[in-house]
Amino acid sequence: MALIHWSESRHGSKIAELDEPKKKFVELVNAMEGAEDHQLRPMFLRLLSHLELWLEREDRFMEEWGVPHREHHHEEHAQLINEVRYLLQRIENGLYSLGHTYIKARLPEWFQAHADDMDAELHSYVSANVSAA
Numbered sequence: 001m002a003l004i005h006w007s008e009s010r011h012g013s014k015i016a017e018l019d020e021p022k023k024k025f026v027e028l029v030n031a032m033e034g035a036e037d038h039q040l041r042p043m044f045l046r047l048l049s050h051l052e053l054w055l056e057r058e059d060r061f062m063e064e065w066g067v068p069h070r071e072h073h074h075e076e077h078a079q080l081i082n083e084v085r086y087l088l089q090r091i092e093n094g095l096y097s098l099g100h101t102y103i104k105a106r107l108p109e110w111f112q113a114h115a116d117d118m119d120a121e122l123h124s125y126v127s128a129n130v131s132a133a
């Protein structure tokens, strides 16, 4: 069973630039379920580079659109990137069980909480204030 189920109503914004990288994150996390120990490092590396691309791009959009309270949203993004960097170091030191637990527990939990709180607020701001949306 997938760790995260994409839901258009819960996760989608109807803006491809926001939704496509978010769907890619869901794909990457779901593909990490059941990973072997030796697969963790390359998978975390791929996840990290995707997160840097996706979340930094979302931060730039928020800046451009003048989204209120974006500092807190930005902090949640930065915190996740830092966590994944830390986990990568732990995995490189052979602490594989930490990596497996992080995939199953923290990544799906972060995604749902972030979607319901920060991203939901962003989507409602965008649909009310950004003409291209």
Ligand SMILES: [Fe+2]
Pocket (backbone or CB within 6 Å): 058, 073, 077, 114, 118, 119
């Ligand atoms: Fe976000």
